[in-house]
Amino acid sequence: MSSSVDRTNNGQGNQRMTAKSAPPGLDIFLRKLLSHSPLTDDDQAAIMAMPHSVRHMEPNSYILREGDRSGVCPILCAGFAYRQKSTQEGGRQIVALKIPGDALDFQSMYVRTVDHNLQALTAVDLVIVALPDFEKMVATRPAIARAVIVDILIEASIGREWLLNLGRRNALSRLSHLLCELHYRLLDTRSEGLDARDVPMKQEQLADLLGLTPVHINRTIKKLESNGAVARHGRGIRLGDIESLRRLADFSDTYLHRNNRAG
Amino acid sequence: MSSSVDRTNNGQGNQRMTAKSAPPGLDIFLRKLLSHSPLTDDDQAAIMAMPHSVRHMEPNSYILREGDRSGVCPILCAGFAYRQKSTQEGGRQIVALKIPGDALDFQSMYVRTVDHNLQALTAVDLVIVALPDFEKMVATRPAIARAVIVDILIEASIGREWLLNLGRRNALSRLSHLLCELHYRLLDTRSEGLDARDVPMKQEQLADLLGLTPVHINRTIKKLESNGAVARHGRGIRLGDIESLRRLADFSDTYLHRNNRAG
DNA sequence: TTTCGCCATCAACATAGGTTATAGTAGGGT
């Protein structure tokens, strides 16, 4: 159920290579940071030179568990992951969605215990940096420290928008909003957003994301499809018309703080 | 509609006093930071010595608006406030609740524009520190910098728990959960939690907090009351039995990271 | 003391979304 080899587009799933051979994935992390924070060439080189190992994980495997004390900072370089919490009665809620380039756990640098579960959504490739190494870099390089904080703050801002989504939007708007967000977030590190590829979540996972049931997600997708906002390719959902989606979702990307730098 | 004088328990609502006369409110902020982060006497003194002004604001007044560029770090020393976002169709969602001792806007130190509205819930007394002054302190004193980040992370953790609340708990559990949270958060800076005082929110505001309607909040309060979990004093709601509430809410305080220090 | 306005209360009805259960279908593994 964990750590086999390959099986992602970049076909790069090896183990424990502490080297910097080919592009091992840190580049997309760097691109992500640069999308919201400026870094000197020197800082950029420092990031690319971090000692790290590479790890491949299968869909649904746990990357971090509630209550853990993590000693490691995993970075998602291929595939998707999510943070998730559950109710005692078994209700499951996805509370954050992580895409390629995202760091998965800055929090453990500052706080002792992990307060949620972190799971692979698809097959994922992780770059794993030891926490002390990361802390050293942050302590040495203020611009990187700042970028880390900005990253944390943007995730928090996304969380606030999700609260608005869950609290005050109906199923159709919620789903549309999620698709818009995913599209624009993908554009921060790549040239295409959701256009070319299928939405990476199954209907059950969409339900857990949006506080709905799979049955109702199914109904809602069909409504979106009949609108032309979304297209189906077999089981997959693909972007139909982003402008329709934005309208349905009441979407504005300011909460993503794209290309932001502080005063 | 703003800045008149006094009208809060500490009766301390003046303007622009850059002095450190009587206890002006920074002490409760310090206590809040100490509740999750250790600080040397020296660091503590530095915080208490920050140049600041004091500001009183009436209920419902805006402390910060979406789109603003803030130059100031307001600290809530008496009263309650909340962050709020709205849908174009007029749906209003409270996305964070701030209590005495909380800093209201660390975010503006790192990111250009404010992505939500910050409003006074009750009459409030604010201590206002100029952002450059705060930045200077954070740049000089690593322990304070770390405390600020921990504070940001705890707010984010609370946001995740609220997502679980909105997405996967019914009205009764949601309300119970909120009351539990408020109780324990108040205990971080004071000796009594919610025991002695009324819940500071009106039913409409509870509705905006919990993604419900005022009518349904009313129904739910009555159910809680018949359980004995909550008591009424006139219009006010007061804690009845915290253990019942915890049970109804499926509450555990680990997400609040009380008394936490990182490795 | 009276007035006035804001809140809380309550009831009757409406609906978005939940539940359960039964097919159907794609696609990987053999």
Added chain:
DNA sequence: ACCCTACTATAACCTATGTTGATGGCGAAA
């Protein structure tokens, strides 16, 4: 080429919460 399993689809029915609108009472201000 086949099977198996996991996902999707759909229908019928159910319920938590929303909506609207009428009533009543507390508390601030005059």
